[in-house]
Amino acid sequence: MGIEWERIIDLWPEIQVAFYQTLVMIGISLGVALVVGLPLGILLFITDRGLFLENRSVNSVIGFVVNIVRSIPFIILLVALIPLTQAITGTTIGPVAASVSLSVAAIPFFARIVETALRDIDKGVIEAAVAVGATPWMIIKDVLLPEAKASLIQGITLTVISLIAYSAMAGVVGGGGIGDLAIRFGYYRYDNTIMIVTVVILIVLVQLIQQAGDFTAKKLDKR
């Protein structure tokens, strides 16, 4: 036991690479989650019963698909999506390849978060916009998104933190990243120093993201 500072200095380049890999994985999968999950979440909400684009069949289909993806344990998804990963990125190793599975997991996760955030908006505000004669697009852009802004930012924070946890598993398919480093050195080789250092890095990262999220959400909310 005990921290060997020399080990840290020795492995510092590797830690840096791992940190960078984690950022790549989270950046890509968060980006995809935002671009695909946000519209999907909005669609889930506005096609629901009693809303301005009510459509039971669209709602059920999206809801069903989202639930299926969310039911699959990430580790299984990671392996099952190897062919897709190969097709999209041309490789199955490295952080970019791991981002494919992470993205697939993040999309439905974030979509449900968006849906829940939108559900918290007072229905009356949406109804007032309908009564005013606003187009569906205007209601989404000027009512739903602004009104849910604070909870959406909290949702993004939650998604990023979950992605950090998921990305640790990416090591299984050679994805790299901080979590992978912790497993390879700390867990398999009983290297306590590396284990502690990586865990501390993850703790600091999660704390920072959570605080940044809380701060931004509070700052932007006009209520």
Added chain:
Amino acid sequence: MIQIEQLSKTYQTKHGTVTGVDDVSLEVKTGEIFGIVGYSGAGKSSLIRCINLLERPTAGTVSVGGQDLTKLRGEGLRKARLKIGMIFQHFYLISQKTVAENIAFALRAAGTPSKKIGPRVDELLDMVGLTDKRGVYPAQLSGGQKQRVGIARALANEPAVLLCDEATSALDPNTTLSILRLLKDINRKLNITIVLITHEMNVVKEICDRMAVMQGGRVIEEGNVYDIFADPKTALTKEFISSVVSFNVPEETLKKCDGTIIKVLFKGAVAGEGIISDMLQTYPVKGNFLHGAIEYIQERPLGIFVMELKGGQAEVQQAIVYLEQREAIVEVMDHGN
């Protein structure tokens, strides 16, 4: 302006079908303020929400300005709604947008060119008296101010009709009065037709021209506000009226009276007190006032007096006939001993 024909609205719930509105037909004329009163659950909220099709009627039609809205869907309905403003009990402003942005939202819905939005917002803020609140967020406004923003938003696209869904029910009495005055003012200046629903009879008394009383999804009484106040037909209407114009004489007082108790009602410009004093001079009866007031409804006086008449039965009867000849409406509440 608004024709509601045989409108019904039912809801499917876990416990079966619930009727919100049951075969209601109403006509609201251009430029009038029409009030619908009823307790909660009477169906008035469902009814007003059917007018702009926030709720689609199960049966019947709603026409606004000659256009049958129940035939419209999607884009057509959206366009029609631009000309039907609506305000709500809880205002429902976009909390993350400023006062000006909330009003601009309505203008953009109508495709107003961006150059014209600024000046029009100023005009509307001036109309509702909130010029200094332009860049403020709703959270910093009082209830009355929020409702003024709601009114500005509803009027943004120069609608022909303004629907008010319990618009003053969340406000204190003074604020209620100022909002009602604003509505009346708008009604006169813009000749906009206003339909309002409320459970507060004083709202109707204050600004409405005509009214309907709802119970169990049906309209049970309808007519000119003045006439209904003067001569309510149903028990429910009487109950509503007694909440603003009460002529209940305490039991104790009534027990002490041994004469005939009458309620006399004078409509319009008739000088009620003068007629009563004429009667007392003409007939050998004694009169005691137990209660009395002159209410102004639609700026017309409505005099209501409760009094005890003492004297011979024949004389009291003659006195009552005399009052009736002088256009009073007399109701004998107790024949005395």
